Amino acid sequence: MISKGSVVYPAKSFEIDSKGIVWDLATSPSGTGTLKLSGDLKPGWLGRLSSHLSHQKINIRWGTARKCSSLSWVASFEIEDRYNHSDPFRGFDPLPAVIGPDEHLELPTLNISDFQVERSTLNGGCIYTEISGKDCIGFLFGILRIFSFYSLFPTELEISTKGMIVFDRFWLKGIGASVPTSDNLTALNERIMVLSGKSRL
Secondary structure (H helix, E strand, O other): OOOOOOEEEOOOOEOEOOOOOEEEEEEOOOOEEEEEEEEEOOOOHHHHHHHHHHHOOEEEEEEEEEEOOOOEEEEEEEEEEOOOOOOOOOOOOOHHHHHOOOOOOOOOOOEEEEEEEEEEOHHHOEEEEEEEEEOOOOHHHHHHHHHHHOOOEEEEEEEEEEOOEEEEEEEEEOHHHOOOOHHHHHHHHHHHHHHHOOOOO
């Protein structure tokens, strides 16, 4: 429910390029916004969106996203402006980022303090991953790029930031929603272990 005093920025007409994607952004008097997206979101949409928000100096405080079918997603994110501008979301439109081409961006330096990587029977078999660390611009984008390097992609996720600490949870599938292999799990675990500084190599 939208609280009293909230402002809703309606989705702009993006012709049929958006292919039925529905979105809206409701802002609260506190300066945060709730961005909701649903519809046929193409692979890589979350990485492109998180990159776009980072460039706009907009934080994701928490969020959830779930894949309902091969392309259909339902997602909700609470976002905030890093610099407390008076109206940071006016003119904001996520569609160019969500449906646009991938950008070639420099990966941030990730400071991971703790993590967990294990096999899960949820979603027909997947890799469950928890990651916590120091927040920085592009943290989510960097994590998603690591997953994609190993051909792993979220089918469901929960992300949150408290203060300067990120706590993110992902349920990962392989290409074409395939069940990840043991090699996928081992490689991802070793990669995150190196980034956390806990590797014994």
